[in-house]
Every structure is written in C-alpha cells, then in structure tokens.
Amino acid sequence: MNALDDGPIDxxxxxxxxxxxxxxxxxxxxxxxxxxxxxxAVVVVVYLxxxxxHETGRWPRIALALVTAGAVGNLLDRVFRSGGDGFLGGPVxxxxxxxxxxxxNVADMAITIGAVLLVLTAxxx
Numbered sequence: 001m002n003a004l005d006d007g008p009i010d011x012x013x014x015x016x017x018x019x020x021x022x023x024x025x026x027x028x029x030x031x032x033x034x035x036x037x038x039x040x041a042v043v044v045v046v047y048l049x050x051x052x053x054h055e056t057g058r059w060p061r062i063a064l065a066l067v068t069a070g071a072v073g074n075l076l077d078r079v080f081r082s083g084g085d086g087f088l089g090g091p092v093x094x095x096x097x098x099x100x101x102x103x104x105n106v107a108d109m110a111i112t113i114g115a116v117l118l119v120l121t122a123x124x125x
Contacts, residue, residue, distance in 0.1 A: 066114030
C-alpha cells in the first residue's frame with residue numbers, strides 16, 4: 001500500500017492500481033451508513049454460514065465461500081483500519097482501477113463472483 005501513496009501505478013491497458021479509501025458500501029455509496037452496512041454484512045455472513053452448512057454441491061459451496069470470505073475481508077478492513085468514525089466505521093481499501101468502473105478490491109471481486117455463482121447454481125437446480 002505504501003507504493004500507492006505516491007500515486008497510481010499503471011499495470012496493463014486500462015488496468016491500474018490506485019489507492020482509494022472507501023467509507024461506504026459498494027462503489028462508495030452510503031458512506032453515512034458505513035457502520036450499519038458493516039453490521040448488515042455480519043448478519044448476512046452469519047445467516048449464510050448457518051443456513052448453508054449442509055450444502056453438498058461443489059459450486060454452491062465455492063460460491064458461498066467466496067461471498068463469505070469477501071464479506072469478512074471487508075469487515076476486517078473496517079474494524080482494523082484507523083481513522084474511522086467509531087465501531088465498524090473505518091474505510092475499506094480499494095485499489096483495482098480499470099478506469100471505466102468504480103475502484104474495487106479483491107474482497108469485492110470474491111463477493112461478486114460468489115454471488116454470480118450462487119445465482120447460476122440456483123438457476124440450474
């Protein structure tokens with residue numbers, strides 16, 4: 001992260017790494033409600049873990065693991081990131097910038113891929 005303090009790093013094509021502190025939910029929306037959004041994420045993670053622990057299919061389990069891991073990653077960022085507004089008020093570090101979409105991080109990618117996999121596996125059944 002220290003390297004990004006000096007500015008964006010061009011990787012290839014339109015992909016660059018750029019440091020952004022996201023105080024809101026997806027794409028920085030709802031920054032006033034960051035603690036509420038974080039608590040909602042905790043509820044969703046607990047719900048997913050309790051209701052899907054008996055899931056036997058490979059792809060649904062992978063999808064649930066991705067969603068859960070991404071949500072936990074972003075929650076840990078909020079808990080341990082300094083400069084926040086109280087409990088769960090810290091910002092999430094986003095750094096992947098494709099310049100035609102809001103800046104995101106690996107946890108966001110896991111959540112998105114997991115959610116898409118959940119929809120696809122549910123549609124198949």
